[in-house]
Amino acid sequence: MQSDPTLRLRVFDLNCWAIRYLSKRRQERIRLIGDMLHREDFDLVLLQEVWSEQDYSDLKVKLGGCYPFSHYFRSGVIGSGLCVFSRFPILDTLLYQYSLNGYPYMLQHGDWFCGKSVGLVIIMISGIIFNIYVTHLHAEYCREKDAYLPHRLVQAWELAQFIRHTSKAADVVLLGGDLNMHPEDVGIRLLRGWTGLRDAFAEATHFEGCEDGCTLVPSNCFTDKSELLPFPLGIRIDYILYKAISSFMVKCEELKTTTGAAPGMDIPFSDHEAVMATLHIQRQAQAAGTTLGTAEPMLADVVTEAQTEVGVGLRAAQQQRYSSGRMAMLALLLLLLQATAALGALVGLDAGQPFPKLSFCLLGFLAIGILLLATGLHLFHTMEVKMLHSTEEQMRMVLWALQERP
Amino acid sequence: MQSDPTLRLRVFDLNCWAIRYLSKRRQERIRLIGDMLHREDFDLVLLQEVWSEQDYSDLKVKLGGCYPFSHYFRSGVIGSGLCVFSRFPILDTLLYQYSLNGYPYMLQHGDWFCGKSVGLVIIMISGIIFNIYVTHLHAEYCREKDAYLPHRLVQAWELAQFIRHTSKAADVVLLGGDLNMHPEDVGIRLLRGWTGLRDAFAEATHFEGCEDGCTLVPSNCFTDKSELLPFPLGIRIDYILYKAISSFMVKCEELKTTTGAAPGMDIPFSDHEAVMATLHIQRQAQAAGTTLGTAEPMLADVVTEAQTEVGVGLRAAQQQRYSSGRMAMLALLLLLLQATAALGALVGLDAGQPFPKLSFCLLGFLAIGILLLATGLHLFHTMEVKMLHSTEEQMRMVLWALQERP
Numbered sequence: 001m002q003s004d005p006t007l008r009l010r011v012f013d014l015n016c017w018a019i020r021y022l023s024k025r026r027q028e029r030i031r032l033i034g035d036m037l038h039r040e041d042f043d044l045v046l047l048q049e050v051w052s053e054q055d056y057s058d059l060k061v062k063l064g065g066c067y068p069f070s071h072y073f074r075s076g077v078i079g080s081g082l083c084v085f086s087r088f089p090i091l092d093t094l095l096y097q098y099s100l101n102g103y104p105y106m107l108q109h110g111d112w113f114c115g116k117s118v119g120l121v122i123i124m125i126s127g128i129i130f131n132i133y134v135t136h137l138h139a140e141y142c143r144e145k146d147a148y149l150p151h152r153l154v155q156a157w158e159l160a161q162f163i164r165h166t167s168k169a170a171d172v173v174l175l176g177g178d179l180n181m182h183p184e185d186v187g188i189r190l191l192r193g194w195t196g197l198r199d200a201f202a203e204a205t206h207f208e209g210c211e212d213g214c215t216l217v218p219s220n221c222f223t224d225k226s227e228l229l230p231f232p233l234g235i236r237i238d239y240i241l242y243k244a245i246s247s248f249m250v251k252c253e254e255l256k257t258t259t260g261a262a263p264g265m266d267i268p269f270s271d272h273e274a275v276m277a278t279l280h281i282q283r284q285a286q287a288a289g290t291t292l293g294t295a296e297p298m299l300a301d302v303v304t305e306a307q308t309e310v311g312v313g314l315r316a317a318q319q320q321r322y323s324s325g326r327m328a329m330l331a332l333l334l335l336l337l338q339a340t341a342a343l344g345a346l347v348g349l350d351a352g353q354p355f356p357k358l359s360f361c362l363l364g365f366l367a368i369g370i371l372l373l374a375t376g377l378h379l380f381h382t383m384e385v386k387m388l389h390s391t392e393e394q395m396r397m398v399l400w401a402l403q404e405r406p
Numbered sequence: 407m408q409s410d411p412t413l414r415l416r417v418f419d420l421n422c423w424a425i426r427y428l429s430k431r432r433q434e435r436i437r438l439i440g441d442m443l444h445r446e447d448f449d450l451v452l453l454q455e456v457w458s459e460q461d462y463s464d465l466k467v468k469l470g471g472c473y474p475f476s477h478y479f480r481s482g483v484i485g486s487g488l489c490v491f492s493r494f495p496i497l498d499t500l501l502y503q504y505s506l507n508g509y510p511y512m513l514q515h516g517d518w519f520c521g522k523s524v525g526l527v528i529i530m531i532s533g534i535i536f537n538i539y540v541t542h543l544h545a546e547y548c549r550e551k552d553a554y555l556p557h558r559l560v561q562a563w564e565l566a567q568f569i570r571h572t573s574k575a576a577d578v579v580l581l582g583g584d585l586n587m588h589p590e591d592v593g594i595r596l597l598r599g600w601t602g603l604r605d606a607f608a609e610a611t612h613f614e615g616c617e618d619g620c621t622l623v624p625s626n627c628f629t630d631k632s633e634l635l636p637f638p639l640g641i642r643i644d645y646i647l648y649k650a651i652s653s654f655m656v657k658c659e660e661l662k663t664t665t666g667a668a669p670g671m672d673i674p675f676s677d678h679e680a681v682m683a684t685l686h687i688q689r690q691a692q693a694a695g696t697t698l699g700t701a702e703p704m705l706a707d708v709v710t711e712a713q714t715e716v717g718v719g720l721r722a723a724q725q726q727r728y729s730s731g732r733m734a735m736l737a738l739l740l741l742l743l744q745a746t747a748a749l750g751a752l753v754g755l756d757a758g759q760p761f762p763k764l765s766f767c768l769l770g771f772l773a774i775g776i777l778l779l780a781t782g783l784h785l786f787h788t789m790e791v792k793m794l795h796s797t798e799e800q801m802r803m804v805l806w807a808l809q810e811r812p
Binding site for chain 1: 479480481482483485497498499500501502503505519521526567568570571572574575763764767768771774775785788789792793795796800803807
């Protein structure tokens with residue numbers, strides 16, 4: 001077994017920023033991405049934000065020769081935007097939609113409508129089973145006051161749990177995607193600690209690309225410079241993570257990022273830089289075992305930190321549930337009062353000056369509108385409370401297990 | 407290894423029908439269920455429709471002595487209603503919420519609000535890893551014209567996929583729950599065929615209980631007799647299914663159902679009958695392998711049948727998406743017309759008789775109401791189309807793989 005040759009796997013990951021009608025020079029960039037993927041001939045391509053099925057189909061047609069296998073993950077209203085192209089047959093797929101993903105009423109952010117998810121494709125190369133995960137977590141719109149942190153943490157937790165539960169028969173686990181978290185953020189420490197995944201950037205023998213491996217850089221003409229002001233080098237939020245289970249060993253030989261404009265072109269492929277890893281996979285004599293990624297006392301600290309943040313989100317959600325419920329009750333009360341008054345007027349009890357009909361109707365409609373809206377909000381925040389509560393409890397259970405372990 | 411003693415596992419499954427304010431004599435029945443579980447001392451208890459967390463907490467307190475480990479799965483607005491009590495430590499849990507689950511506007515059915523899911527708990531007994539799944543699929547309200555069949559099939563498919571992907575390291579897989587499908591229905595054939603799970607009722611050496619293993623019977627005082635008219639014996643929709651992976655063998659020694667009123671009481675535990683299985687698990691010399699449950703040509707037929715039904719659902723959803731989209735456009739058009747007319751009146755272009763203000767306002771509000779409602783419906787049906795399409799495609803992929811296999 002030890003004499004098995006090393007398997008070399010070239011992986012490409014990119015958040016393509018391909019939102020119909022909104023992303024600049026989308027079709028041109030999708031063409032450029034397709035050309036480059038065709039030219040470079042990777043083994044595995046993990047894409048995010050391919051939100052138009054037409055773009056996916058175009059890529060599929062163009063790449064059919066070199067990447068004969070592909071999968072597009074559908075979810076939400078707009079779609080998950082996730083897809084995979086592979087040189088090797090895709091044996092099986094599974095999609096897990098995160099239980100929390102922002103708010104439907106935050107139309108300007110729109111994450112809710114994408115049904116953010118993690119997609120799994122299983123491929124086998126030379127008898128080695130690869131579980132390949134591709135994902136995109138909720139965006140961070142304001143780092144100082146990040147209202148979506150609890151949701152992103154729930155997503156990071158669900159991502160870790162999904163990987164742990166579905167990868168037990170895999171030899172190699174690979175995760176690529178836009179995690180919308182900086183390398184030192186609690187969510188990524190949680191994900192890495194709880195799954196044992198290793199960061200290709202940190203492990204790479206050779207690195208080439210944007211400084212510090214950043215994937216959102218000010219030099220990219222599509223990025224919002226004002227958002228990157230506190231980070232003059234840019235930020236690293238796109239990752240390739242991996243680990244080997246059972247008796248395999250994975251090493252990242254080389255990691256590259258694109259650096260702004262595509263070669264010979266005036267525009268980059270996307271507002272994100274692509275991440276490209278060359279991995280070496282080898283069978284090893286001794287089974288690696290399923291170790292966690294972080295020493296257990298440290299993992300307990302990370303889980304505690306994440307649990308605290310989820311708890312903060314839980315209390316905020318409970319407050320919103322309460323406020324929307326109260327608003328719905330007040331609107332209902334107003335409607336009942338109006339109904340009583342209208343009935344009174346009808347049966348002639350109130351013989352005085354009748355209400356001005358127009359104002360009365362307007363008020364009634366307003367009350368109905370508020371009642372419907374507040375009820376909808378109340379239902380939504382009830383679900384949010386349930387999922388935050390559930391995640392907090394799961395984390396508590398894990399902490400208990402970590403502490404109980406001899 | 408072959409000399410390992412047989413492990414005997416007693417499993418209890420019940421849809422508890424414990425909906426706050428709606429289910430008859432709920433608290434009394436929950437007490438009865440608790441008393442019986444305490445007395446009978448099963449190894450594993452799988453419950454559905456425990457929709458009040460207070461009921462779960464009450465059971466937890468009462469059963470703490472004999473079932474020290476338990477888990478309640480939260481999801482949706484009301485909750486999944488799923489919970490598990492166990493004599494053995496629960497090592498890990500995971501919840502998967504089905505992507506389709508009826509319609510939020512079908513308030514009289516209410517399934518959408520429960521966030522129907524499958525819950526997984528992992529336990530280890532004498533070194534044997536058990537993956538225990540508990541679930542509750544969408545109800546069937548009208549068998550002749552079952553509008554929810556495509557959704558239930560998507561759920562059955564997702565359930566099968568979830569089990570397949572998460573159980574690869576398990577020695578024994580066990581599924582209990584109210585599947586809302588008759589034994590010969592396509593959904594249950596799909597689930598069994600695609601996972602290899604075996605039906606405890608069909609496999610049991612000894613059976614005791616309602617005829618044909620029915621779990622919804624006319625003799626139960628809480629069932630709706632008119633619904634059971636075409637089935638004088640009742641129907642069997644609650645199941646315990648199992649399989650062994652790797653080198654284990656599971657046999658169902660005994661299967662029992664309750665038969666109406668609880669012993670010494672005037673009422674049954676629920677409107678469903680409970681299912682109780684005694685399983686024997688033994689290590690065997692030869693690995694069983696991961697066989698599918700149905701011969702492959704037959705499985706292909708089942709998947710084709712399911713795919714056809716999902717296709718029917720897809721076309722219906724596309725039609726509804728189109729209708730709601732058109733309705734939203736019409737409402738928007740009406741609003742624009744009104745806005746133009748109002749502007750015209752304001753700037754004095756229309757010097758004639760002004761519109762009656764009240765009717766004008768009422769019409770405006772009506773248009774806004776319809777616009778909002780139709781937009782909401784359109785978004786919902788867009789998601790529905792996405793998920794039905796995705797399931798249909800996955801089934802097509804499986805069919806292709808089944809046909810390709812030598």
